[in-house]
Amino acid sequence: MIKLSKSEIKRRALVDATITLVNNSGFHATPISKIAKMADVSPATIYLYFENKQDLVNKVFVETKQAFTTYAFESYSENMSVEQGFEVIWKRIADFKIKQVKNAMFLAQCDNTPMIDEDSRQEGVRYLQPLVDLWQRGKDEQIIKPISDYLLYAYSINPLSFLIVMQEQGTFKIKENHIEEAYQAAWDSIKL
Amino acid sequence: MIKLSKSEIKRRALVDATITLVNNSGFHATPISKIAKMADVSPATIYLYFENKQDLVNKVFVETKQAFTTYAFESYSENMSVEQGFEVIWKRIADFKIKQVKNAMFLAQCDNTPMIDEDSRQEGVRYLQPLVDLWQRGKDEQIIKPISDYLLYAYSINPLSFLIVMQEQGTFKIKENHIEEAYQAAWDSIKL
DNA sequence: AATATAAAAATGAATGTTCATTCTTTTTTT
DNA sequence: AAAAAAAGAATGAACATTCATTTTTATATT
Numbered sequence: 001m002i003k004l005s006k007s008e009i010k011r012r013a014l015v016d017a018t019i020t021l022v023n024n025s026g027f028h029a030t031p032i033s034k035i036a037k038m039a040d041v042s043p044a045t046i047y048l049y050f051e052n053k054q055d056l057v058n059k060v061f062v063e064t065k066q067a068f069t070t071y072a073f074e075s076y077s078e079n080m081s082v083e084q085g086f087e088v089i090w091k092r093i094a095d096f097k098i099k100q101v102k103n104a105m106f107l108a109q110c111d112n113t114p115m116i117d118e119d120s121r122q123e124g125v126r127y128l129q130p131l132v133d134l135w136q137r138g139k140d141e142q143i144i145k146p147i148s149d150y151l152l153y154a155y156s157i158n159p160l161s162f163l164i165v166m167q168e169q170g171t172f173k174i175k176e177n178h179i180e181e182a183y184q185a186a187w188d189s190i191k192l
Numbered sequence: 193m194i195k196l197s198k199s200e201i202k203r204r205a206l207v208d209a210t211i212t213l214v215n216n217s218g219f220h221a222t223p224i225s226k227i228a229k230m231a232d233v234s235p236a237t238i239y240l241y242f243e244n245k246q247d248l249v250n251k252v253f254v255e256t257k258q259a260f261t262t263y264a265f266e267s268y269s270e271n272m273s274v275e276q277g278f279e280v281i282w283k284r285i286a287d288f289k290i291k292q293v294k295n296a297m298f299l300a301q302c303d304n305t306p307m308i309d310e311d312s313r314q315e316g317v318r319y320l321q322p323l324v325d326l327w328q329r330g331k332d333e334q335i336i337k338p339i340s341d342y343l344l345y346a347y348s349i350n351p352l353s354f355l356i357v358m359q360e361q362g363t364f365k366i367k368e369n370h371i372e373e374a375y376q377a378a379w380d381s382i383k384l
Numbered sequence: 385a386a387t388a389t390a391a392a393a394a395t396g397a398a399t400g401t402t403c404a405t406t407c408t409t410t411t412t413t414t
Numbered sequence: 415a416a417a418a419a420a421a422g423a424a425t426g427a428a429c430a431t432t433c434a435t436t437t438t439t440a441t442a443t444t
Binding site for chain 2: 023024025026027028029108109111112113114115121125145147148150151153154155158159160162163165166169171172178181182185186188189190
């Protein structure tokens with residue numbers, strides 16, 4: 001267990017409070033004062049860690065996206081077959097979204113909202129490069145449909161976000177067997 | 193051409209301004225004063241048409257969702273085969289999202305954000321009933337995978353939202369042939 | 385048809401609150 | 415005892431909503 005410095009603990013509390021409150025009320029409906037209170041810190045202290053409110057949310061977004069993709073590619077290696085690679089990545093993504101619902105919800109809101117600055121949004125996209133590369137290989141080897149990466153993403157990865165949002169809104173509960181079904185649907189829609 | 197009353201014209205201008213500005217900046221970052229200005233109306237006038245800012249956005253959401261589903265089911269009839277019915281509905285939805293990007297964007301933001309009150313959100317869901325009924329028939333006739341409606345939606349309908357959002361963020365341009373590809377991927381992922 | 389009058393619709397300015405950010409002082413660490 | 419970190423209160427701007435008037439519309443009367 002790595003010992004965190006006091007300021008690192010504080011910073012994480014801020015990041016965590018931001019995610020929780022933005023999930024509940026949205027970015028602009030969440031006052032700095034509330035984030036400070038939840039992180040048990042003075043409002044002024046936030047400005048020692050971040051330039052301003054916008055910088056705070058941008059950084060929280062980029063860091064969360066990075067944590068997400070790191071998790072997603074954890075058990076993937078480039079010398080796997082395309083099908084195996086995709087399965088491994090897909091299932092890690094599913095795993096992340098189910099185990100870290102809060103973070104997944106936050107990312108979903110960021111992706112569909114003008115809340116994050118364009119630069120940070122772009123940075124978030126770049127972390128997905130390994131998946132894009134895998135798809136390219138899949139197209140070259142004629143294993144994956146020769147369609148745009150956006151279509152591939154829309155049909156194989158993005159649906160999970162929708163399911164998580166639905167789950168959080170309380171209308172739908174994801175069960176064990178759903179994951180396998182969802183994976184099959186994902187692969188069916190992109191395989192050649 | 194139906195002649196609209198003066199107040200109906202004004203109301204529509206308000207609805208339209210709301211959608212435009214919420215798309216650009218998000219709900220809480222959009223002041224009533226700006227909506228009023230864009231609709232060429234005094235801020236006070238908004239309160240003659242809507243109870244308050246929250247009521248405004250709730251109503252705009254419900255009405256836009258209704259317009260969307262009316263459009264979606266326009267050319268569908270219950271005596272079509274399951275496959276034909278699905279194709280017809282799917283393509284109308286695609287059509288709506290491409291031709292009415294602004295409205296589609298707005299709905300996507302509403303779906304992923306705590307901006308809309310729970311009641312209005314629920315009301316929006318109810319309009320999709322005909323599609324749910326069609327899926328039930330498809331499952332009974334063993335044409336569609338026996339999986340939850342949420343999974344079916346996630347894999348066949350929702351991906352379009354993602355594509356539209358990407359298109360609007362300027363990273364991706366939907367082309368004619370994409371639609372057919374996307375439809376195939378949608379059907380592939382839900383058919384038995 | 386023209387005018388007068390009442391009702392309705394719309395307005396711009398005022399109000400009070402909320403909030404991001406800054407400033408000065410205090411506490412903690414080195 | 416100096417430097418760094420944190421705090422709480424103060425500041426000023428932005429905003430949703432309301433209020434007192436003005437403008438427009440509809441109706442009635444000549």
